Amino acid sequence: DAGVTQSPTHLIKTRGQQVTLRCSPKSGHDTVSWYQQALGQGPQFIFQYYEEEERQRGNFPDRFSGHQFPNYSSELNVNALLLGDSALYLCASTLTGAFSGANVLTFGAGSRLTVL
Amino acid sequence: QQQVKQSPQSLIVQKGGIPIINCAYENTAFDYFPWYQQFPGKGPALLIAIRPDVSEKKEGRFTISFNKSAKQFSLHIMDSQPGDSATYFCAASLWFGNEKLTFGTGTRLTIIP
Numbered sequence: 689d690a691g692v693t694q695s696p697t698h699l700i701k702t703r704g705q706q707v708t709l710r711c712s713p714k715s716g717h718d719t720v721s722w723y724q725q726a727l728g729q730g731p732q733f734i735f736q737y738y739e740e741e742e743r744q745r746g747n748f749p750d751r752f753s754g755h756q757f758p759n760y761s762s763e764l765n766v767n768a769l770l771l772g773d774s775a776l777y778l779c780a781s782t783l784t785g786a787f788s789g790a791n792v793l794t795f796g797a798g799s800r801l802t803v804l
Numbered sequence: 805q806q807q808v809k810q811s812p813q814s815l816i817v818q819k820g821g822i823p824i825i826n827c828a829y830e831n832t833a834f835d836y837f838p839w840y841q842q843f844p845g846k847g848p849a850l851l852i853a854i855r856p857d858v859s860e861k862k863e864g865r866f867t868i869s870f871n872k873s874a875k876q877f878s879l880h881i882m883d884s885q886p887g888d889s890a891t892y893f894c895a896a897s898l899w900f901g902n903e904k905l906t907f908g909t910g911t912r913l914t915i916i917p
Contacts, residue, residue, distance in 0.1 A: 795847030
């Protein structure tokens with residue numbers, strides 16, 4: 689059973705460029721969340737997608753946007769890249785079912801973005 | 805008010821010892837406190853979690869102690885093994901909507917044989 693898969697695993701961009709990162713959730717999961725993990729830091733919540741809509745958002749500027757597709761996969765887009773956007777971007781998936789409560793998040797291995 | 809403070813930043817323990825990692829939170833609305841384990845090149849994986857209605861939870865060699873009045877919680881690893889060497893993150897969130905986790909800064913744990 690494949691877990692959360694992310695692509696690409698590594699990429700290098702220059703300041704001002706745009707980047708798209710992709711995530712396929714674990715089989716059976718319908719909710720995707722994105723996190724940014726700077727070197728030596730804990731992950732920071734960017735946003736969450738459920739039913740193709742953004743449901744929660746962290747403290748990130750509008751340069752960070754996302755999308756969820758009908759097959760539950762998701763994309764994270766970052767425009768006008770800054771040096772400070774260099775980080776590991778993690779995707780986490782879960783199943784938002786009839787039970788309302790804490791859901792176990794399954795994280796992917798991440799996409800490491802370097803901005804030069 | 806959204807911070808979760810974690811200490812120590814790094815920890816070296818002999819095999820069989822009991823490493824202890826501490827966290828403190830500020831937002832009293834938080835009611836879900838998980839710990840994640842991350843190996844190099846991997847994403848974080850849920851280790852154990854607790855809610856504030858209990859003061860302690862054990863799963864195998866891992867124990868969470870929770871002090872609601874002090875707004876602190878800690879992870880203890882019993883009979884630690886070299887395979888436990890990893891980075892550990894505490895986190896906090898609301899029980900409903902826990903996808904929005906607030907993480908600590910992490911503790912790099914090394915267990916020496």
